[in-house]
Amino acid sequence: MRREITCFELIPSSGGAFEVYKEGKLIYSKLSTGSFPDTESIIKLLK
Template identity: 45%
Template sequence: MAATLLTSLKQKVKGLTLVPAGGGCFEVTVNGELIYSKLQTGTFPDEQSVLESVRERLKR
């Protein structure tokens, strides 16, 4: 997923941080705003939906 984000948004993303964690935690934040949490949904996100959510946040 990180590679997809960087490849698709390379002109808009200034940095990407991966934070290893245990316990099934997978969260995506953009500029401090949580846009996806596996802990809340119980499922791993669809890569395309995360990409679209990140694109929307970067437009702001």
């Protein structure tokens, strides 16, 4: 079964934070990894 991303929300922040949550669970944190993910990496995490 193929699942499409139907919506997402960007919430402004400060201090270099870039975090991705799915269903309330943190799945990526730039603050933890020290690097900004590429678009493909974000899509893979969300699937």
